[in-house]
Amino acid sequence: xxxxxxxxxxxxxxxxxxxxxxxxxxxxxxxxxxxxxxxxxxxxxxxxxxxxxxxxxxxxxxxxxxxxxxxxxxxxxxxxxxxxxxxxxxxxxxxxxxxxxxxxxxxxxxxx
Amino acid sequence: xxxxxxxxxxxxxxxxxxxxxxxxxxxxxxxxxxxxxxxxxxxxxxxxxxxxxxxxxxxxxxxxxxxxxxxxxxxxxxxxxxxxxxxxxxxxxxxxxxxxxxxxxxxxxxxxxxx
Numbered sequence: 298x299x300x301x302x303x304x305x306x307x308x309x310x311x312x313x314x315x316x317x318x319x320x321x322x323x324x325x326x327x328x329x330x331x332x333x334x335x336x337x338x339x340x341x342x343x344x345x346x347x348x349x350x351x352x353x354x355x356x357x358x359x360x361x362x363x364x365x366x367x368x369x370x371x372x373x374x375x376x377x378x379x380x381x382x383x384x385x386x387x388x389x390x391x392x393x394x395x396x397x398x399x400x401x402x403x404x405x406x407x408x409x
Numbered sequence: 410x411x412x413x414x415x416x417x418x419x420x421x422x423x424x425x426x427x428x429x430x431x432x433x434x435x436x437x438x439x440x441x442x443x444x445x446x447x448x449x450x451x452x453x454x455x456x457x458x459x460x461x462x463x464x465x466x467x468x469x470x471x472x473x474x475x476x477x478x479x480x481x482x483x484x485x486x487x488x489x490x491x492x493x494x495x496x497x498x499x500x501x502x503x504x505x506x507x508x509x510x511x512x513x514x515x516x517x518x519x520x521x522x523x524x
Contacts (some may be wrong), residue, residue, distance in 0.1 A: 329510075338513025340500050341415070341452065384451060390510050394465050396442060398512060399451025 302387045306404040317374040317403055320365040327389050330361060330368045334381040335402070341384065344370065375407045389391030410478060411435060413516035415501050421522045423489055429487045430519045434503030441484050443476055444500040445469065452500055458484060459506065491523045 309315040321330065331346040339354040345352055345359045347368075352359045358371040372379050384402040414433045422428050434441050439460050444452035455474070456466045460481035470476075473491075478484040488495055498520050509510040 302488070339517050340502070342515070343512045346510065382451075391506070394453045394457050395440065395504060395506065395511055395513070397444075397452070398454070398456060401449075402451055 301387055301400055303383075303385050303400065303403045304396045306406070308406045308408055309372075309375050311377060311407050311409050312374055315375040315379065315405060315407070317372075317383050317385075317405065318367065318371040319370070320367045321385070321387045324365050324387050326386045329390055330359065330365075331365065331388060331397075332357070332359065332370045333384045333386065333399075334379075335384070335395070336378075336381040341397075342398070344383075346390075375405075377407050377409065379405065380407045381405060413501055413503050413514050415499075415516040415519050417519055419522075420519065421519045421524060424493060424523055425490055427487065427489045428491060428521065429485050430494045430499055430501075430521075432484045432486070432501030432503075432516060434483070434501070435505075436502035437512055438505050438514075439444070439481065440504045440506050440513075441478055442502040443484070443486050444502065446498040446500060446518070447496075450499075455486075480483075488521075491521075493523045496521055 329348050332344040333341040335341045347359045354408040361368045383402050384399050442457040443455040446452040448469045455470050456476050457477040473489045476486045498518040500518045502515045504511040504513045
C-alpha cells in the first residue's frame with residue numbers, strides 16, 4: 298500500500314467546515330483513497346473512499362486532486378462529536394486480505 | 410444492536426497470566442480481523458480469518474498469541490504469559506468479502522492492562 302502523510306493535529310470551530318489534507322504521492326493507478334475515523338475509546342469507523350472522482354456521502358466529501366497525489370476530506374459542518382483521529386489510507390480494495398494499514402492519523406479537535 | 414461486539418471491554422491482569430478475549434462479528438460476515446492498538450498509534454493488523462480458516466498472521470503475533478474462529482462464527486484471541494508490552498487495545502473487525510468494496514466494521518475493543 299502507498300504511504301500517506303497527514304498533519305498530526307488540527308483544530309476547527311464548531312459549525313465550520315473542517316478540511317483534512319492527506320498526501321499520497323506514490324499512489325498507484327489501482328489504489329483507492331479511504332478515510333476512517335476513530336472517536337475516543339471506540340473502534341475505527343469507515344467514512345468514505347474514492348478512486349479519482351470526488352465523492353460525497355452523508356458524513357463527508359472527498360476531494361482528490363487530478364494527479365491523485367493528494368486528497369482532502371471535508372466535514373461540511375463540524376460538530377463536537379466529530380472530534381476524533383482521522384486516518385487516510387491508500388489501498389487496493391480486496392487485495393492483501395482486505396486488511397487495513399493505519400498510519401498515525403490527524404487528531405481533530407472541534408472547539409465550541 | 411447487530412454490530413461487532415467484544416468482551417470484555419477492559420481487562421487488568423498480572424504479568425505472566427493468560428487472558429482470552431472474545432469477538433462476535435456481524436452475523437453474516439465471513440471475514441474477521443484482529444488488530445492491536447497502543448497509545449497514540451494507529452491500529453496494527455494481527456491476523457484474519459475467512460470463515461474458520463486463519464489465512465494470515467502478522468509477525469506481531471508472537472508464539473504467545475493464538476486466535477481461533479471455530480465454526481466460522483465468534484473468535485477468541487488468547488495471550489499466554491502476558492508481558493507489560495502486551496498492554497494495548499485489541500480491536501476486532503468483520504466484513505463480507507463478497508461485497509464490491511468490503512468495508513470492515515470494528516468493535517469497541519478490549520483494553521488490556523498488564524501490571
